[in-house]
Amino acid sequence: MESKQSETPTRGKLTKHDVGMLGIRSIFNQSAMNYERMQADGWTLAMIPSLKKIYKDDKKGLANAMKSNLQFINTNNYAAPLLMGLEASLEENGEKRSTIDGLRIALFGPLAGIGDAITWFTILPIVAGITASFAKQGSILGPLIFFLVYVAMFFARIPIARLGYTTGTKAISKIRENSAIVSHAASVLGCTVIGGLIATYVQITVKTKIPVTAGHTISIQTQFFDRIFPNILPLGYTFLLYWLLKKKNVSPVMLILVTFILAIVLSWLGVL
Amino acid sequence: MESKQSETPTRGKLTKHDVGMLGIRSIFNQSAMNYERMQADGWTLAMIPSLKKIYKDDKKGLANAMKSNLQFINTNNYAAPLLMGLEASLEENGEKRSTIDGLRIALFGPLAGIGDAITWFTILPIVAGITASFAKQGSILGPLIFFLVYVAMFFARIPIARLGYTTGTKAISKIRENSAIVSHAASVLGCTVIGGLIATYVQITVKTKIPVTAGHTISIQTQFFDRIFPNILPLGYTFLLYWLLKKKNVSPVMLILVTFILAIVLSWLGVL
Amino acid sequence: MESKQSETPTRGKLTKHDVGMLGIRSIFNQSAMNYERMQADGWTLAMIPSLKKIYKDDKKGLANAMKSNLQFINTNNYAAPLLMGLEASLEENGEKRSTIDGLRIALFGPLAGIGDAITWFTILPIVAGITASFAKQGSILGPLIFFLVYVAMFFARIPIARLGYTTGTKAISKIRENSAIVSHAASVLGCTVIGGLIATYVQITVKTKIPVTAGHTISIQTQFFDRIFPNILPLGYTFLLYWLLKKKNVSPVMLILVTFILAIVLSWLGVL
Amino acid sequence: MQVTLMQGLLIGLFAIISGIDFWWEGFYIFRPMIVCTITGLILGNITLGIVAAGLTELAFAGLTPVGGTQPPNPIMAGIMTVVLAYTTGKSPATAIGLALPFSILMQYIILFYYSAFSVLTKKLDTYAEKGGTKRFTNLALLPTWIVGLTYGIIAFLCVYGAQGPMKSLVNAMPVWLSHGFEIAGSILPAVGFGLLLKSMLKARYVPYLLIGFTAACFIKFGNLMPVAIIGVALALIEYNRSKKDAENEKKLKTAMENSNGGDDEDGI
Amino acid sequence: MQVTLMQGLLIGLFAIISGIDFWWEGFYIFRPMIVCTITGLILGNITLGIVAAGLTELAFAGLTPVGGTQPPNPIMAGIMTVVLAYTTGKSPATAIGLALPFSILMQYIILFYYSAFSVLTKKLDTYAEKGGTKRFTNLALLPTWIVGLTYGIIAFLCVYGAQGPMKSLVNAMPVWLSHGFEIAGSILPAVGFGLLLKSMLKARYVPYLLIGFTAACFIKFGNLMPVAIIGVALALIEYNRSKKDAENEKKLKTAMENSNGGDDEDGI
Amino acid sequence: MQVTLMQGLLIGLFAIISGIDFWWEGFYIFRPMIVCTITGLILGNITLGIVAAGLTELAFAGLTPVGGTQPPNPIMAGIMTVVLAYTTGKSPATAIGLALPFSILMQYIILFYYSAFSVLTKKLDTYAEKGGTKRFTNLALLPTWIVGLTYGIIAFLCVYGAQGPMKSLVNAMPVWLSHGFEIAGSILPAVGFGLLLKSMLKARYVPYLLIGFTAACFIKFGNLMPVAIIGVALALIEYNRSKKDAENEKKLKTAMENSNGGDDEDGI
Ligand SMILES: OC[C@H]1O[C@H](O)[C@@H](O)[C@@H](O)[C@@H]1O
Numbered sequence A, B, C: 001m002e003s004k005q006s007e008t009p010t011r012g013k014l015t016k017h018d019v020g021m022l023g024i025r026s027i028f029n030q031s032a033m034n035y036e037r038m039q040a041d042g043w044t045l046a047m048i049p050s051l052k053k054i055y056k057d058d059k060k061g062l063a064n065a066m067k068s069n070l071q072f073i074n075t076n077n078y079a080a081p082l083l084m085g086l087e088a089s090l091e092e093n094g095e096k097r098s099t100i101d102g103l104r105i106a107l108f109g110p111l112a113g114i115g116d117a118i119t120w121f122t123i124l125p126i127v128a129g130i131t132a133s134f135a136k137q138g139s140i141l142g143p144l145i146f147f148l149v150y151v152a153m154f155f156a157r158i159p160i161a162r163l164g165y166t167t168g169t170k171a172i173s174k175i176r177e178n179s180a181i182v183s184h185a186a187s188v189l190g191c192t193v194i195g196g197l198i199a200t201y202v203q204i205t206v207k208t209k210i211p212v213t214a215g216h217t218i219s220i221q222t223q224f225f226d227r228i229f230p231n232i233l234p235l236g237y238t239f240l241l242y243w244l245l246k247k248k249n250v251s252p253v254m255l256i257l258v259t260f261i262l263a264i265v266l267s268w269l270g271v272l
Numbered sequence D, E, F: 001m002q003v004t005l006m007q008g009l010l011i012g013l014f015a016i017i018s019g020i021d022f023w024w025e026g027f028y029i030f031r032p033m034i035v036c037t038i039t040g041l042i043l044g045n046i047t048l049g050i051v052a053a054g055l056t057e058l059a060f061a062g063l064t065p066v067g068g069t070q071p072p073n074p075i076m077a078g079i080m081t082v083v084l085a086y087t088t089g090k091s092p093a094t095a096i097g098l099a100l101p102f103s104i105l106m107q108y109i110i111l112f113y114y115s116a117f118s119v120l121t122k123k124l125d126t127y128a129e130k131g132g133t134k135r136f137t138n139l140a141l142l143p144t145w146i147v148g149l150t151y152g153i154i155a156f157l158c159v160y161g162a163q164g165p166m167k168s169l170v171n172a173m174p175v176w177l178s179h180g181f182e183i184a185g186s187i188l189p190a191v192g193f194g195l196l197l198k199s200m201l202k203a204r205y206v207p208y209l210l211i212g213f214t215a216a217c218f219i220k221f222g223n224l225m226p227v228a229i230i231g232v233a234l235a236l237i238e239y240n241r242s243k244k245d246a247e248n249e250k251k252l253k254t255a256m257e258n259s260n261g262g263d264d265e266d267g268i
């Protein structure tokens, strides 16, 4: 403890309002989105006022913290304030840089998986499905409810950031100890939902039919692939991409391009 | 061992017949059912002859045992003989009061969950479903089979009590050691089936429809709640009650009353 | 290590080609199939050239190895080359007889379960289902594809044998250590699929209907058994057989005969 | 048709017996399946009784007293369904609805008794402290006799004494009220489950509750067996695991004890 | 139509080849898909053969020899379905039923051989003890040749030699008998699964059996993949867990050994 | 109908605002539900806008930017669906298809920006090293303004400037091409999931991926809740287990340290 005190003699303290504002500022998370390090620049931008208050006159410390925050990150935008609040509390408490950076890096992936499943693939379809029922019949209630839900979602960033912050403050020692366990459980949840996402949101349907006799054809999709396992093509293609990304270091843009070209060519050939 | 011997110098031994009779006497379990301590009075009533035989002239010990048995208990009525048999064997063996009472208290909850799931929610619907097929067509086979099944169920109390007793006798040291494990596994099973019970046996269906345009309405139930998760209202209401019972110490009678009033008011308003 | 060297001073080494041939020879696995020790004789026959090469002039060792291989074994025929390759690598490395035999005996059961599930109950229905669609319309594509798939399956024995062999060679120490873990995981998978197999491939449907009133009957199957649990009779009968095999040491031929007689009698009575 | 005095008395007697059976949950002759049949028998139209038994039993399938709750009373429901069908000539299916108020009346009385019998607990404590088994027995059985008698009287009054007024009262009851009772009946199990959870649910069991709930939502089947079997499987897995853990901990403890520990203050 | 001698001999020859293939489970040309097609080819009506192949293959889909059981024989079923359709002019679908007795006849013969070949084991033991690989090989292959020959003879007799009598025998068979065989076929896999369980099932695997069974009961799909994938997932979870356990135990053991243990008698 | 200059400008303005909202993923006014409604309002036919909103929102339900991918652009799709339905008089359902090329055009532009903005990272590093928060902020916000402006210009041009040519271009586009884009859109999420897996998937998580996949294949439901709840249950089980493991390891470590270890080289 003493050693920490001497290391960071002048760490400032964030108020409840500061942390709330950090939640609001998490909106900047994608302000400079790019393929090199995704949200890293916007992330740092969001953190700046908090870091300034924490490091006060410690210019060196601030610069150091900013640089460390500029590492690759890509997470869900409603999970971001949680992680930002957590990070802020760790910074404030003068945790080691490696602990702070390690925790952020360990958590952004699982949080992306969980957050996407909750926001993009559960809340959005529910809200869209319900409000579209209204809208399709011309009722203004549709867009109105939709708007109100997402305004609420936006302001939820404030309590989410605070949650991250207090979790951090209250439980810094626990978190350091349990970070592996928390990230393990988060990965379990994340991988389960990604499995579900692949089955639900990637759609590949082969149109080709093999003519066997005059007037009779056999559908590759329904009489071949669907008999092996449902959604086997989406699973296979996702794993192909995973393999290319992980083992062959192919860039995502490349894969997007190839997917587009493939889709168009196969559409032209009448296969898809 | 020696210390136990000296403590309980004159413990009597139950015969096979005694234990069977204990099973039969478990019928008294609800004879004085009340909201203060549920089955405790009836439970003790059922245990009396066994306790008397075990404690023989040890008036003090008997009084002590009876008092200890008068603590709150509420379990399934086919699980009761099992627990009674188990308790009898522990008493007989002169186990510590705290062990005996601890085990009874640890097990009655899980056993209630499991027992209810088996008797009320599996056997009863099966037997009722099958015999009603007969009865609805006027065949006496319906009530006859129903009656025979439940006579058999009643006499099953005898072997159930013996099972509890021999488990106890044979495995007292094991049980003391494993009581935590057994109760843990029982709770896993119990909670799983209660989850299922909530989804199956609590039914709340909102009738309200929101008019959107002339002639078109949107159903709150099918187009809102059912799209979020099936049976979400039953789950939510059960958890509300759980929270009131556990954290706010509201009495069950109160909750039953409130539920009734709510149901009638909402029926009057046309919501349910 | 030294002690091993002295024990097996002249162990020969199999070439890649030898192991491939072992895979091909696994075809002999059932060449002398019988109820006393099932595939044991054919298994040994398949292993002979490999054993000869490994034991070279060590006549004693060869005889010993052959005898040990003549113990009861019954496994899936596409899993056999895997196990043979594994065994060959262990023999080559001069592992203790008890390790070799122990591993073979521990693994053949789980591998039978898994292999049967994959080959007999997954690949066969898929291939049969798909090719029958063609054949039923008279297209030669049906038998053709069927034939090609199984020719490929046959030659897959070569890489399967090599896989077993390299797994063994590379990981002998690991395998010795992990054999319990691997066999445990294999049993988990095996038992899961056998559970599925029982529900899918054993079919018992009671035809009896109980007349309740004039013109009305109640079906034992749909209104009784199916209401308790789907496929409850197949499960019960399989467990009865299991119990007879395990606890009463009844021979399988006996059970097959009894099953036949039962089926015919019950067919005659109109029960099945 | 009219119910004769003799029939009324017999039904009252049967109500006492089945009432005690329900109080004790003994032979399940309190279920509509038996109640309706016997009532039909007493009224001289057993076929009507049996048909009503089938219908009423199904209607009351989910209405159970689990966790110390009280559902609409199956005995009064069973008796009155048959009696009303017999006297008014309506179909048994319609009669079930008309019998509901009687069923709910009895439900309230039992609920009242559940609260009332709490007053006996003090006295029973005193007897127990003195080891007075005889007096304990007598007092602990008292509620049973009270309940039985109540059933007899209520049943007789409803069936015989108040045939006319009851009929008009039933007809006067607004739909929303009886519908309200019906709804309450299908929500009430929640109280029982809440009570069970109160005594069982710890944080570590939440996943199993979720699994059971989700399984029941998506497995369509007429009883709880599938969920129960999943529960058994999970419980066995946990049992084996915990046993292994316990063994390891034991070994660990032995190891720690052997290492004659001066620095034990770090151990948990 | 009549089957010529030449055709009969050719079918006999194919029966030898596919019979050995079935005995060895080699190339799966013993499945009706191939047997029917080739028989059709030999009889000069390949289209009939292919159509029969599709139908018979599906009918025999679940009839497998797992766990050392013998199902109704697919080769005789395949041959006779095509031959009977060809000679009697009935549709292949009807012919499948008529072919069943032949199929069951062959099933019995194989069952007999399974028992009979047990007599060879002693001799083989002796050869093995002496390391006599040559004589071992010859003897271990003998059953194969016997089985092959049997197939050839039976097939030829059924197809050519006994066309007339066979036809009348088939027609004389009562429905309950053939239905009985059919039923037996669909129960028989239970023996195989019982044998597998005998060698695999321990108390700790019961939960997985239950999970697999329940999953298969409620997941409607044409093959076992879904259950197998659930099994793979569970096996992987157990594998990772057991590995971790083993590591811990190793550490524990090291710890216990280090604590130079005088009081080791408490350890398990 | 024609779009007036004023209307074109207003739509351009709204495109800037919602474009920035999409870039930031802020208030979700970039979803077709809002975009169509506002566009309808500007064009003076809000009912058309709302109806189109319902249809387009559903059509774009699965098209999300997860994992850093870019789906066909929802803003341009929303604007052009309403505009094309308004100007050509076609039904909104048809107009969705016609609007797709505009949507894909914008998708490409954003994809280009994702690559292009990488050039800023070096400069931002320098600012950060010097702690220059002011300049850092300005530069980090620059992409946002560029993107916003681009939306405004493109939207104005498509809506007002190029009404005629656009119409003919749309009509000239072959079916296979637009179908190809459609297909690509429904495959693209795979890239996002691949990216997520890249950062999360280790061997020990494969079973959970399989369970999630299989569950989603066989549980028919409109959203991911069931799978998510199963995932939560499994995660909680693993959490409790890992915690217990960690405690045991801690104890073990204490034990090992206490046994003042000379032979530590065996420990792992
Ligand atoms: O729920 C446990 C238990 O609660 C009450 O005591 C009774 O309703 C029993 O029928 C039930 O089994």
Ligand SMILES: OC[C@H]1O[C@H](O)[C@@H](O)[C@@H](O)[C@@H]1O
Binding pocket: C039, C074, C075, C076, C077, C112, C113, C115, C116, E025, E064, E065, E066, E067, E068, E069, E192, E196
């Ligand atoms: O069940 C294991 C195994 O048993 C027998 O040996 C044969 O029927 C094989 O086809 C099967 O794979």
Ligand SMILES: OC[C@H]1O[C@H](O)[C@@H](O)[C@@H](O)[C@@H]1O
Binding pocket: A039, A074, A075, A076, A077, A112, A113, A115, A116, F025, F064, F065, F066, F067, F068, F069, F192, F196
């Ligand atoms: O997948 C994580 C994350 O990836 C990108 O940054 C964006 O598309 C977010 O919407 C998404 O949540």
